[in-house]
Amino acid sequence: MTTASITPEMIAQHQLTPEEYRKIVAILGREPSYTELGIFSVMWSEHCSYKSSRVHLKKLPTRGTLVVQGPGENAGIIDIGGGYVIAFKIESHNHPSFIEPFQGAATGVGGILRDIFTMGARPIAVMDSLRFGKLDDAETGARNRRILAGVVAGIAHYGNCFGVPTVGGECIFESCYDGNPLVNVFALGVCRKEDVFYAKASGAGNPVIYVGARTGRDGIHGASMASAEFTEESKQKRPNVQVGDPFMEKLLLEACIEAMQTGAIVGIQDMGAAGLTCSTCEMGSRGGVGIEIELDRVPQRETGMTAYETMLSESQERMLLVAEKGREEEVYRVFRKWGLEAAEIGVVTGDGKLRVKQHGETVAEIPNRELADEAPVYNRPYTRPMRAAAQTPVMPPVDIQAALAPLMRSADICSKRWIWEQYDYQVRTNTVAGPERTDAAILRIKETGTSVAMSLDGNGRYCYLDPREGAKLAVAECCRNLATVGALPVAATNCLNFGNPERPEIMAQLVEAIEGMSDACRFFDTPITGGNVSLYNETLGEGVYPTPVLGIVGLLKTSLPVTIPFKNAGRSVVLLGGAGGSNDLDFGGTQYAKTIVKKLWGLPPALDMEYEKRVHDAMREILEAGLAESAHDLSDGGLAVAVAECSFGAAEIGAQLDLDSDLRPEMLCFHEGPSRILISTAQPGMVQSIAERHGVEAPVVGVTIEKGIEIRQRAVTLGSWEISSLKSAYDHALETQLQSSQTGA
Amino acid sequence: MKFGVIVFPGSNCDHDAFHAASQNFGQQAEYIWHDSDGLGDVDAVILPGGFAYGDYLRCGAIAKFSKVMGAVRRFARDGGLVLGVCNGFQILVEAGLLPGALIRNRGLKFICREVGLRVETRSPFTSAARIGQVLRMPIAHGEGCYIGDERTLDELEAEDRVAFRYVDNPNGSMRDIAGILSKERNVMGMMPHPERACDPLMGSSDGLLVFQSMLEAAVRV
Numbered sequence: 001m002t003t004a005s006i007t008p009e010m011i012a013q014h015q016l017t018p019e020e021y022r023k024i025v026a027i028l029g030r031e032p033s034y035t036e037l038g039i040f041s042v043m044w045s046e047h048c049s050y051k052s053s054r055v056h057l058k059k060l061p062t063r064g065t066l067v068v069q070g071p072g073e074n075a076g077i078i079d080i081g082g083g084y085v086i087a088f089k090i091e092s093h094n095h096p097s098f099i100e101p102f103q104g105a106a107t108g109v110g111g112i113l114r115d116i117f118t119m120g121a122r123p124i125a126v127m128d129s130l131r132f133g134k135l136d137d138a139e140t141g142a143r144n145r146r147i148l149a150g151v152v153a154g155i156a157h158y159g160n161c162f163g164v165p166t167v168g169g170e171c172i173f174e175s176c177y178d179g180n181p182l183v184n185v186f187a188l189g190v191c192r193k194e195d196v197f198y199a200k201a202s203g204a205g206n207p208v209i210y211v212g213a214r215t216g217r218d219g220i221h222g223a224s225m226a227s228a229e230f231t232e233e234s235k236q237k238r239p240n241v242q243v244g245d246p247f248m249e250k251l252l253l254e255a256c257i258e259a260m261q262t263g264a265i266v267g268i269q270d271m272g273a274a275g276l277t278c279s280t281c282e283m284g285s286r287g288g289v290g291i292e293i294e295l296d297r298v299p300q301r302e303t304g305m306t307a308y309e310t311m312l313s314e315s316q317e318r319m320l321l322v323a324e325k326g327r328e329e330e331v332y333r334v335f336r337k338w339g340l341e342a343a344e345i346g347v348v349t350g351d352g353k354l355r356v357k358q359h360g361e362t363v364a365e366i367p368n369r370e371l372a373d374e375a376p377v378y379n380r381p382y383t384r385p386m387r388a389a390a391q392t393p394v395m396p397p398v399d400i401q402a403a404l405a406p407l408m409r410s411a412d413i414c415s416k417r418w419i420w421e422q423y424d425y426q427v428r429t430n431t432v433a434g435p436e437r438t439d440a441a442i443l444r445i446k447e448t449g450t451s452v453a454m455s456l457d458g459n460g461r462y463c464y465l466d467p468r469e470g471a472k473l474a475v476a477e478c479c480r481n482l483a484t485v486g487a488l489p490v491a492a493t494n495c496l497n498f499g500n501p502e503r504p505e506i507m508a509q510l511v512e513a514i515e516g517m518s519d520a521c522r523f524f525d526t527p528i529t530g531g532n533v534s535l536y537n538e539t540l541g542e543g544v545y546p547t548p549v550l551g552i553v554g555l556l557k558t559s560l561p562v563t564i565p566f567k568n569a570g571r572s573v574v575l576l577g578g579a580g581g582s583n584d585l586d587f588g589g590t591q592y593a594k595t596i597v598k599k600l601w602g603l604p605p606a607l608d609m610e611y612e613k614r615v616h617d618a619m620r621e622i623l624e625a626g627l628a629e630s631a632h633d634l635s636d637g638g639l640a641v642a643v644a645e646c647s648f649g650a651a652e653i654g655a656q657l658d659l660d661s662d663l664r665p666e667m668l669c670f671h672e673g674p675s676r677i678l679i680s681t682a683q684p685g686m687v688q689s690i691a692e693r694h695g696v697e698a699p700v701v702g703v704t705i706e707k708g709i710e711i712r713q714r715a716v717t718l719g720s721w722e723i724s725s726l727k728s729a730y731d732h733a734l735e736t737q738l739q740s741s742q743t744g745a
Numbered sequence: 746m747k748f749g750v751i752v753f754p755g756s757n758c759d760h761d762a763f764h765a766a767s768q769n770f771g772q773q774a775e776y777i778w779h780d781s782d783g784l785g786d787v788d789a790v791i792l793p794g795g796f797a798y799g800d801y802l803r804c805g806a807i808a809k810f811s812k813v814m815g816a817v818r819r820f821a822r823d824g825g826l827v828l829g830v831c832n833g834f835q836i837l838v839e840a841g842l843l844p845g846a847l848i849r850n851r852g853l854k855f856i857c858r859e860v861g862l863r864v865e866t867r868s869p870f871t872s873a874a875r876i877g878q879v880l881r882m883p884i885a886h887g888e889g890c891y892i893g894d895e896r897t898l899d900e901l902e903a904e905d906r907v908a909f910r911y912v913d914n915p916n917g918s919m920r921d922i923a924g925i926l927s928k929e930r931n932v933m934g935m936m937p938h939p940e941r942a943c944d945p946l947m948g949s950s951d952g953l954l955v956f957q958s959m960l961e962a963a964v965r966v
Contacts, residue, residue: 156855160885161796163757247755247799339754422855424885426938427794429761432946444946446764560946 006037014041020376027370035307035356036364040371042274042312043281046535049375052501053533056514064527066490074115074199074269075189076529078491080555082448085196087121088188090129090456090495090551092534096241097183101150102157105183106244109158110316112187114270117253118319120197120260121189124430125443126159128169128185129456129495129549133178135411135737140178145738147181154244155185156422161246162253166423167434168441169456173411176460179539184495184532186456186551190445197260199269201283201291201322201348206266208280208291208346209328211335212252212318214301215276218242219314248317255338256319262334264327271318277311279320280346281354285372292355293346295363307356307363322348382507385467385546392584393599398666400711401719403596404640407670408726410595413637414733433561439481439633444558451558453487458497460545461589462604467509467546468516469604475520476612476674478552480633483616484677485561486623487554492521494531494550499543501535509546510535517548523609526552562623564632565649571629571704572684575639576622577615578697579661580673581606591637592670605673611696612675618694619677627687634676640669640711640719642678644726647709652723655680657702658712665718669711680704746963747773749787751817751833753808754779758794758830762940766791769943770956779811788963789826790817792833794885794938804832804847804888805839814840826869826959827932831886834924834934843925843934844901845893851917855887859948860923861912862937866905868926869962870933873954879912880951882937889936891918891925901925908933 011021014037024032024040032040046052062070068085069077075089093108109126116123130151133144159166164187201208219242259265267287269279276298284291295310305313323331328344335342349355354371356364407413420435432451433442440455455478463470479489494517499506521528537544566573587593588602622628634642639657647654661668681687684700691698710720748766752759759776766774777784784790797808808814814836821827821842829837837843850856859881864874874880893901898920901907909924916936924935939952 153854160855160887161755161757161799163795245799247796247801250755250757250796421857424855424857426857426883426885426941426947427757427761429764429941429944429947446768558946 006031010037014038015045016041020044023376027367033363035311036366038308038312039277039364039366042277043371044375048274048278050533051376052378052380052535053496053510054377055379056511059514059518060528061518061522062527062529064491064525067527067529069529071528071530074118076491076493077119077196078529078553079193080445080448080450080452082450083193084190084445084448085193086188086190086452086553087116087119088186088493088553089115089530090184090186090493090549091532092495092497093183093185094180094497094534094537097151098147098181100241101147102154103243104241105151105154106158107242107316108183108185109155110244110246110249111272112185113162113164113249114272116187116189117256118197118199118268118270120195121191122257123164123187123189124428125188125441125454126164126166126185127441127454127456128155128166128183129458130169130171131177131182131460131547132173134173134175137175144178149738151181151183152419152422158244158246160424162250163427165425165427165431167425167431167443171416171419172460174460174545176544179542180537180544182497182544182547184549186493188452188454188553195260197265197268199283199286200267201287201289202266204289204348204350206322206325206348207328207344208293208348209321209323209331209342210298210318210345211321211340211342213245213248213315214299214341215310215313215315215318216301217305217309217313220309220312242314242316244316251338251340252317252319255335255340259331259334262330264324264330266322266324268319268321271320273314275312275314281368281372283320283322284354284368288352290349290351290353290355290368291346292349292357295356295358297343297345299341299343307358311356380501380507381504382511383504385505385508385512391601392588393597393601395597400665400669403592404644404719404721405726405729407591407595407637407641408644409729409733410591411734411737413591413641415731416734417731418734418738432558433485433563437563438561439484440487442485442561449558451556453482453485453554453556454551455481456549456551458547458549460547461600463513463548464545465589465602465604467512469607471513471516471548472520473604473607473674474548474550475517475524475526476607476609477635478550479524479526479616480612480674480677482552482554483619484631484633485556486620487556488620489524489526489552489554492526492528492550492552494528494548496533497537497544497547497549498535499538506543513546513548520609524613562628562631564646565630566646566653566655566680566704567629569653569704569706571680571682572700573655573657573702573704574679574681574684574687574698575676575701576619576679576691576696576698577676578699579659579663579668580671580676582663582667582671582673587667587671590670590672592666605671607674614694614696615675615677618691618696621690622679622687625686625690627681627683628679629682630680632678634678635672638670638672643709646678647723648727648730652727653704654707654709654723655702655704656710658715659701660714665713668713669718746788746960747775747786749775749777749784749790751790751792751813752776752778753797753811755797755799756793756795758938758940762791762793765940765943765952766956770953772960777813779813781813782816784816784820789828789959790820792829792836794831794833797832797836805836808836809840818842821932824929824931826962828870828959829934830938830940831936834936835888837932837934842932843927844897845891847888848890848892849888850890856915857883857885858915859883860915860937862909862923863912865907865910868908868930868933870955870958871908872961873957880954881949882939882942882952884915884937886936890916891922893919904928909935
């Protein structure tokens with residue numbers, strides 16, 4: 001092997017530390033070649049190795065009675081009964097989406113879909129959790145609007161063409177995401193339990209087969225890019241972003257699922273981050289075997305690619321599989337049918353090494369296990385998390401009547417129809433409840449007659465105020481969303497979006513968020529089966545709010561869903577969980593504080609997990625008994641916003657509420673305390689008796705009416721609103737903000 | 746009755762059409778691969794939605810050259826029922842089996858939404874519904890704006906070949922046209938998805954009326 005002499009500059013360029021380099025030399029017993037240096041740098045990047053988060057991720061619960069596969073594979077797997085399993089995971093594509101919003105987001109969707117079908121599961125749903133800078137910001141607004149439009153179009157382009165419904169998600173706007181949007185994509189697939197495939201190579205002598213798109217120079221060092229802060233130079237990294245081809249991915253999906261059915265495939269993994277490097281060494285490491293490949297046999301769309309470039313390329317829509325020797329033709333036949341290029345590029349060996357050859361010469365030879373699993377692990381120093389000042393600002397005079405409309409049209413709360421109508425949320429005809437119909441999306445599983453509900457949630461403001469409590473609240477909110485449609489939460493996936501972990505106060509946010517999430521997931525019995533960590537979400541030294549995003553799935557019987565809007569006038573409105581409490585301190589993270597007071601202070605709302613769980617249990621029983629005509633949990637914007645959203649059905653049935661509470665009026669209307677669900681029912685007595693059995697408050701707070709919304713406190717009117725004007729503000733706010741841009745505002 | 750569902754590379758509503766015909770509507774269904782020479786013994790053919798050949802170049806522009814399209818043409822010429830939904834409609838237009846063209850939606854964005862469709866005529870695809878009846882079905886397309894020159898549109902109307910019109914035009918289609926028939930009335934293309942509206946769980950069962958109409962027509966033949 002020809003070894004270039006590796007200089008300290010080359011090591012630094014590859015974002016490896018001198019100690020990491022020494023470890024590489026120790027593993028190899030010699031200096032690495034340039035190709036090997038590149039291979040180590042991507043496998044040991046933060047993105048691929050989780051070196052800063054690994055020690056803390058171990059705190060998360062990962063086991064459960066339904067867990068078939070936990071973290072460590074391409075996706076987690078849960079047994080849903082009837083002989084079927086679901087595979088799901090969430091992944092970030094933050095950095096590429098800032099540099100090139102359309103392709104960055106599109107390939108984010110492509111990557112997570114491959115993670116699902118490489119497990120043998122056909123993707124049946126996608127959701128996304130998005131964060132952008134403020135659309136109306138005088139300085140950055142135009143760019144933020146362009147990023148939003150590009151990201152949404154990219155997700156739509158990929159998901160719609162591939163044929164997977166995008167059924168929900170969330171979208172929040174804060175200035176801290178100005179130079180660093182977050183694009184987290186969740187995908188879920190289904191298959192028979194015995195048809196699950198693993199990314200594990202085995203059987204010395206078995207052929208290693210490459211299938212899908214040809215390899216080009218695109219995306220080289222994408223994984224390393226995702227492991228560094230953004231600087232002015234990052235714009236020059238646009239060629240690092242790959243270009244997606246959803247049609248190719250659709251063919252790959254069909255061909256892979258069909259090829260898996262031949263029984264001739266031993267193991268399979270997609271080529272995502274770190275491409276050919278990652279797929280070969282990880283499959284080898286998992287199987288405890290070696291893999292030898294010859295790069296001359298790798299289908300290439302550019303000439304003269306070096307070994308370094310070929311191994312590090314992140315060209316999209318490629319898969320690597322190991323077939324049973326002698327049965328290759330069965331596999332090739334399927335790929336030919338789908339018009340895909342497949343090539344035998346190497347062989348499984350018994351020596352545990354990744355050996356890469358080019359023009360007959362060995363250009364890299366690295367032990368798989370050390371490369372894939374022995375990346376350096378850092379227990380980085382951490383202090384206390386950074387906190388916003390915990391004092392209470394003087395609240396401006398309160399005008400409840402005037403406050404609701406600005407909240408309904410605020411970017412965080414308003415309808416996201418402009419976004420989700422660009423997504424095909426129905427293809428595959430499983431979408432029982434899509435965007436904004438219920439608090440959680442519901443997909444039926446045709447094969448089992450049961451359904452899966454799913455919810456994404458994360459709240460950067462809460463986590464900025466207190467990462468531990470904020471992360472717990474995100475878990476609670478997801479579980480509440482599931483309970484509101486009658487589903488029992490069973491498992492979770494997480495995407496941890498944080499700043500630079502080398503800063504101790506950022507590291508502290510990460511540690512506390514993981515610990516909070518860990519406590520809550522343990523409590524709600526939702527083990528984490530996989531996920532993604534995205535660090536270095538900073539631009540020019542400015543970090544994002546700590547933004548852990550949870551995706552939780554639940555199971556339920558298939559039936560017509562109980563949706564958000566009130567259905568009939570004259571029904572009782574029950575506030576399951578009660579009016580809750582608030583104070584000056586924990587009012588500072590609310591949407592009211594953000595939109596009306598224009599400040600952020602204090603702490604997130606207090607969460608009592610025991611009580612929260614009892615509310616969920618009561619809710620499921622109420623739905624089971626068929627007692628609720630509508631159901632909607634209280635979250636952003638509190639009670640007043642929830643009542644308004646319940647009034648936006650086609651019939652515009654409103655409500656007159658009268659609350660017996662000591663809370664200050666603005667807190668009564670707008671505090672965001674958890675554990676509360678608004679229900680309309682014809683049988684309030686039966687609802688209350690179920691609630692009582694669970695030890696949960698369930699006051700009847702009002703009645704649904706033909707026209708308008710009114711909120712009173714002990715017979716004193718705090719505000720009354722006409723529905724159609726509120727609804728119109730809510731429906732068109734996002735579009736209006738985006739369009740004002742096009743006129744050059 | 747047996748429905749044949751054509752599978753082009755990139756079709757993604759093929760499973761949905763198959764499920765609607767076989768499970769929701771309770772008739773037989775089978776897939777027909779894009780390079781088949783013939784259609785076998787099917788009584789009607791569905792060209793499903795999706796992105797055939799990635800919709801590269803232009804929606805349906807490559808699919809029309811598929812081997813199976815020769816068989817579809819012969820089947821149509823012999824009076825067989827051919828239903829093109831969404832991408833299937835685009836392919837039928839590209840193949841010249843239906844007039845006009847489908848271009849980018851007004852507003853230039855993909856739209857997924859339930860719409861109201863007014864039944865405009867009696868035909869082998871609409872006879873189970875009343876003329877004037879408004880059906881609820883979803884649309885999901887980026888290029889569903891139906892256009893044609895004045896003469897083509899006048900001729901369609903004069904020959905009573907407009908099958909459906911949008912109640913509230915979502916995409917800028919000329920004269921609110923959502924679905925049209927061939928001269929012989931045995932080929933229909935429509936942008937909305939009847940196969941997605943065959944089950945109350947999906948929000949509407951109105952799509953079954955299209956399948957029911959086809960069944961009645963096939964039995965009469």
